[in-house]
Amino acid sequence: MPLPIALNPTVWLSGQINPNDLPALAAELGLRRIVNNRPDREEPGQPTGEDVRAAAEAAGLDYVAAPVSGFPDEVAVARVHEALIDDAPTLLFCRSGMRSAATWALAQRLRGVDAETLRAQAHAAGYDLSRLPL
Secondary structure, eight states, X not given: OOOOEEEETTEEEESSOOGGGHHHHHHHHTOOEEEEOXXXXXXXXXXXXXXXXXXXXXXXXXXXXXXXXXXXXXXXXXXXXXXXXXXXXXXXXXXXXXXXXXXXXXXXXXXXXXXXXXXXXXXXXXXXXXXXXX
């Protein structure tokens, strides 16, 4: 199980997670929440959102569905913004982590975080948000 990449002390990004890995991830990172930015049926064989929700809840984690296809829409950004408002340790995932990084950054802009700060945090985690209109 590859460890997610930290954006800051309370937010991690990951590509597709295996629902069976959630208890270990929760324990290792101190997670309280999972945000699923991946739509169901994007690829054959990927776990469904319901699979991830059930595993998250069994591990004592909150679960937020905020699927993103292409550019993050207002609904996904609002859900991520709301999920992160309490600064509880949270893992966001999609296929590669890129859509999660973009959605996180747009949600943080709603909190008034400077665009260059967000780009720098994402860059340090290996995600290029230079073309994202923040």
